[in-house]
Amino acid sequence: MSKGKVVVAMSGGVDSSVAAALLQQQGYEVTGMMLRLWSEPGREASNRCCTPAAMSVARRVAGQLGIPFYAINAQDAFREIVVQSFLDGYAAGGTPNPCLACNRQIRWEYLLNRALALGADYMATGHYVRLTRNPGEPVRLFEAVDSHKDQSYVLHVLNQAKLQHALFPLGELTKPQVRAIAAELKLPAATSKESMDLCFLAGQDYRDFLHRYQPQLIQPGEIVNTAGQPIGQHEGLANYTIGQRKGLGIPAAHPLYVIAKDMTSNQLIVGTQDELGGTQLTTEPVHWVSGHAPAVPFDAEVKIRYSARKAPARVTPLADGRAELEFAQPLRDITPGQAAVVYVNGEVLGGALISAPAAVEDSNKYAISFAADEHR
Amino acid sequence: MTPAARYFDYAATTPLNPRVWAAMQPYFEAEFGNPSSVHAYGQRAEAAVENARGRLAAALGCQPEELLFTSGGTEGNNLALRGAALAARRQRGANRLLVSLVEHPAVARTAQQLAAEFGFELAHLPVDEYGIVHPKDVARLLTPDTALVSVILANNEVGTINPIAEIAAICRERGILLHSDAIQAPAHLSLNVTELGIDLLSLGAHKLYGPKGVGLLYVRAGTPLLPTQTGGGHEAGLRAGTHNVPYIVGMAEAFDLAQAEVDQSARRLTSLRDHVIASIMQIPDSKLTGHPSQRLANHASFVFKGVDGNALLMLLDAAGFACSSGSACKTGDPQPSEVLLAMGLAPEWAAGSLRITLGKHTTQADVDALLAALPSLIERARMLEGAFR
Numbered sequence: 001m002s003k004g005k006v007v008v009a010m011s012g013g014v015d016s017s018v019a020a021a022l023l024q025q026q027g028y029e030v031t032g033m034m035l036r037l038w039s040e041p042g043r044e045a046s047n048r049c050c051t052p053a054a055m056s057v058a059r060r061v062a063g064q065l066g067i068p069f070y071a072i073n074a075q076d077a078f079r080e081i082v083v084q085s086f087l088d089g090y091a092a093g094g095t096p097n098p099c100l101a102c103n104r105q106i107r108w109e110y111l112l113n114r115a116l117a118l119g120a121d122y123m124a125t126g127h128y129v130r131l132t133r134n135p136g137e138p139v140r141l142f143e144a145v146d147s148h149k150d151q152s153y154v155l156h157v158l159n160q161a162k163l164q165h166a167l168f169p170l171g172e173l174t175k176p177q178v179r180a181i182a183a184e185l186k187l188p189a190a191t192s193k194e195s196m197d198l199c200f201l202a203g204q205d206y207r208d209f210l211h212r213y214q215p216q217l218i219q220p221g222e223i224v225n226t227a228g229q230p231i232g233q234h235e236g237l238a239n240y241t242i243g244q245r246k247g248l249g250i251p252a253a254h255p256l257y258v259i260a261k262d263m264t265s266n267q268l269i270v271g272t273q274d275e276l277g278g279t280q281l282t283t284e285p286v287h288w289v290s291g292h293a294p295a296v297p298f299d300a301e302v303k304i305r306y307s308a309r310k311a312p313a314r315v316t317p318l319a320d321g322r323a324e325l326e327f328a329q330p331l332r333d334i335t336p337g338q339a340a341v342v343y344v345n346g347e348v349l350g351g352a353l354i355s356a357p358a359a360v361e362d363s364n365k366y367a368i369s370f371a372a373d374e375h376r
Numbered sequence: 377m378t379p380a381a382r383y384f385d386y387a388a389t390t391p392l393n394p395r396v397w398a399a400m401q402p403y404f405e406a407e408f409g410n411p412s413s414v415h416a417y418g419q420r421a422e423a424a425v426e427n428a429r430g431r432l433a434a435a436l437g438c439q440p441e442e443l444l445f446t447s448g449g450t451e452g453n454n455l456a457l458r459g460a461a462l463a464a465r466r467q468r469g470a471n472r473l474l475v476s477l478v479e480h481p482a483v484a485r486t487a488q489q490l491a492a493e494f495g496f497e498l499a500h501l502p503v504d505e506y507g508i509v510h511p512k513d514v515a516r517l518l519t520p521d522t523a524l525v526s527v528i529l530a531n532n533e534v535g536t537i538n539p540i541a542e543i544a545a546i547c548r549e550r551g552i553l554l555h556s557d558a559i560q561a562p563a564h565l566s567l568n569v570t571e572l573g574i575d576l577l578s579l580g581a582h583k584l585y586g587p588k589g590v591g592l593l594y595v596r597a598g599t600p601l602l603p604t605q606t607g608g609g610h611e612a613g614l615r616a617g618t619h620n621v622p623y624i625v626g627m628a629e630a631f632d633l634a635q636a637e638v639d640q641s642a643r644r645l646t647s648l649r650d651h652v653i654a655s656i657m658q659i660p661d662s663k664l665t666g667h668p669s670q671r672l673a674n675h676a677s678f679v680f681k682g683v684d685g686n687a688l689l690m691l692l693d694a695a696g697f698a699c700s701s702g703s704a705c706k707t708g709d710p711q712p713s714e715v716l717l718a719m720g721l722a723p724e725w726a727a728g729s730l731r732i733t734l735g736k737h738t739t740q741a742d743v744d745a746l747l748a749a750l751p752s753l754i755e756r757a758r759m760l761e762g763a764f765r
Binding site: 119 | 693757759763
């Protein structure tokens with residue numbers, strides 16, 4: 001008796017292959033699909049997500065499990081949505097995380113639509129994250145058991161319409177357990193090294209990519225200190241991210257860090273470690289996983305980057321859908337364009353992009369807000 | 377999710393005829409000899425190869441020594457283009473290739489490589505809206521320095537049959553070689569290379585219930601050809617490599633069986649095909665691609681506006697129907713078909729292609745089931761495409 005039809009998003013990697021095998025063992029009727037994403041022409045063989053070699057491994061896994069397998073061409077959609085949001089994010093002065101757009105609009109929309117069109121009840125991925133389902137309640141999203149592999153940060157973008165179709169069979173497992181299952185089932189696995197690089201950069205530095213696709217973003221300009229005094233030249237604001245220390249090329253008594261970027265004056269503002277960071281930030285409109293914004297301020301833990309630790313914070317939802325976050329301790333690298341994801345007891349309540357500090361007018365949210373304003 | 381699907385992809389490949397398998401089997405086991413060997417094993421293997429060559433020559437209306445065995449249609453096309461182009465250049469300094477815009481990649485890419493890497497000038501023969509190459513265009517574009525003309529006999533994507541005999545007459549009159557890729561044809565047309573008046577013709581076995589991995593190239597006696605695969609002196613020094621004896625035997629058997637019933641099969645399939653075409657043309661925003669009547673008996677091909685052809689194939693497969701978009705494309709390459717673009721179709725139509733090709737195991741019930749399911753699947757594919765656009 002089938003528990004239902006599920007499409008598994010396969011990549012040839014061990015996680016999604018084990019996810020497919022486990023769901024089959026649990027009694028689901030499984031179909032594999034693999035996204036073919038955009039690469040720069042000529043670099044397809046290096047795309048981290050979907051090389052021809054990875055595709056052939058995924059086909060072998062599907063063959064071994066005896067499940068149908070389809071390659072889904074999402075190259076146009078990926079280029080138009082994910083790569084464009086990456087370019088736009090840098091144009092706006094932020095440091096974008098294109099995996100968020102990919103999960104929201106490619107994996108969990110473009111691919112999910114195809115799974116549902118095929119008659120699937122569910123779509124599953126090899127992400128490390130957990131869900132709970134109770135009748136009459138919203139689906140709730142939790143961190144994975146394996147905190148090293150937890151991917152709840154990038155999946156905070158899912159809404160209830162998507163989550164009701166989502167299955168994450170690896171959320172209760174650790175990576176070593178998943179590897180052991182793969183070995184036991186003799187599942188072939190792609191030999192790609194684990195990497196944090198963006199798939200479409202295909203091993204190249206993002207700066208080289210920006211140089212080719214948004215050359216207008218690469219305008220040299222002044223490096224100034226927090227008092228607004230010029231102390232050097234930068235090679236284009238997109239080359240830098242908040243908290244960056246290396247590559248500034250300015251001799252100083254104390255190490256200098258990127259504190260902010262002023263897109264209007266094309267200035268890179270640097271300062272000492274003391275001047276870096278802050279305790280407050282404002283977000284863009286928040287995506288609440290339940291579909292409803294909490295009515296009153298609450299205490300939570302917040303992750304401000306994929307690899308950051310959760311930090312205690314007070315979350316104040318604003319009437320216009322945004323939120324203000326106040327951290328118990330200063331955080332070094334609050335970076336516009338990255339997401340702030342809100343957790344309570346391991347549950348993902350929601351998340352939002354961090355706004356650029358220039359939007360903040362009248363508070364000392366960042367030391368640099370004053371400095372930049374004074375300079376102007 | 378996929379029970380035994382109904383198969384509508386005979387242009388991609390066909391199941392092996394059990395009688396072909398029976399003819400092949402001894403040559404894997406007892407009669408395993410190498411035809412180049414002197415001993416009795418070799419003699420029997422060589423006899424089998426030459427017997428096959430004789431049968432195929434009789435079926436095609438040529439002399440046995442005019443047939444070279446290859447590994448399939450793609451190799452035949454490669455050998456014909458590269459071998460004839462290089463020989464014509466050496467012999468008479470001819471440096472130009474004239475190739476239609478609706479060739480299979482085995483011809484199109486080979487011609488492109490000859491241009492890019494070997495210095496040939498590549499000129500193209502246009503086609504009309506049905507994908508037909510017109511003899512008057514051949515006459516107009518043929519120049520004395522043309523090494524070779526190549527025109528596909530029956531197009532794999534749209535099924536259109538070209539007037540090869542008329543084109544051959546023009547080429548012959550001007551003293552220019554003509555090659556044709558005939559791989560899709562012999563299950564549905566009787567082929568006589570002498571009547572066609574052609575110089576080079578590529579065929580493969582697996583489109584007519586024979587094995588994959590074997591084919592032949594007809595090379596009219598006296599046609600200059602350089603080998604592209606060198607080694608031992610097999611096949612008159614034009615195609616080196618130990619003969620694939622069981623497959624060659626299988627091809628001869630398959631060819632005889634298919635050509636013996638070609639008229640009867642074509643009558644049955646034409647009637648099924650025309651039923652498919654009439655029914656699918658009722659679907660809104662659909663178009664037949666290729667010529668309405670001057671097409672392969674088993675071949676029905678369409679485009680649907682606002683549909684991603686690959687998404688439609690996936691939906692069809694999951695519903696139990698094995699079809700094609702026109703050219704094999706499993707890795708999800710998004711490029712619209714060059715053949716359809718050459719026929720003047722706009723990209724928003726060309727991306728939504730569907731090829732339905734029938735064969736000897738296709739029943740009326742198969743066709744009825746497909747035609748009943750297709751409209752709603754196209755509707756679903758359109759919704760998917762609409763959601764993205």
